[in-house]
Amino acid sequence: MTTLSHDIAGLILPHDQYGSHLNADGKTIDVVLEKENFCKAGETLAEVWSSTVIDSFPVVAQYVEHSDFAAEENLDEKWCSLPVLQTQYACQIVRCNSIECCGQWRSNYIQIFPHRFLPAPVPFQHTSEGLEVAQTDNGSGAFMALFLKD
Ligand SMILES: [Zn+2]
Structure with a gap:
């Protein structure tokens, strides 16, 4: 996520690519136009991320319209x-x-x-009984190495 966030740092996505869907109070007055503008922003993000390479693997990003998800109700x-x-x-x-x-x-x-x-990052502490989950308010615990958990 860091790489993807870095790629869009400073990127300004216009909210009104196809015209403003908002009234003077900033409330949506044209839902269809709002969806078109949102789609354009999503396509722009996908275009930016598709030019990214992470660990020598190209990122393939595509904007997917919400209605496409709705078709998967089954x-x-x-x-x-x-x-x-x-x-x-x-x-x-x-x-x-x-x-x-x-x-x-x-x-x-x-x-x-x-x-x-x-596993979730849970701080542990060594006690005479062995490992125990540390009290979260006194800072006595330390996070274990990922492969030592469970
Ligand atoms: Zn499976």
Whole structure:
């Protein structure tokens, strides 16, 4: 995200590419025009990000209209809940464990993260009882290395 944010730092997206959809009070008076202007901003972002390279891999970005999502109303909500974890820190989307669905794992990722999702950053402290979750208000804890968790 840092790379993508860097690419649009200072970029000013016009809100009225096709004309203003706002009245003098800044309230939307033309929803269709608002969507067209929003689409133009999305296309501009996609164009900027599509010229980005991250770790030698080109970024492919495309603006997708909301109505395209609406066509996917038949998606299985239970299935959609399996590969997505939304937390305070991030939204993680990972493959499932089904070989029929996602094929064989191509790395040993699942051995390192058996619950598939990256663990939340929780501060721990060493005690005579072993590791414990640190009190958050006294600053006594430290974050463990990612691979030492779980
Ligand atoms: Zn799957």
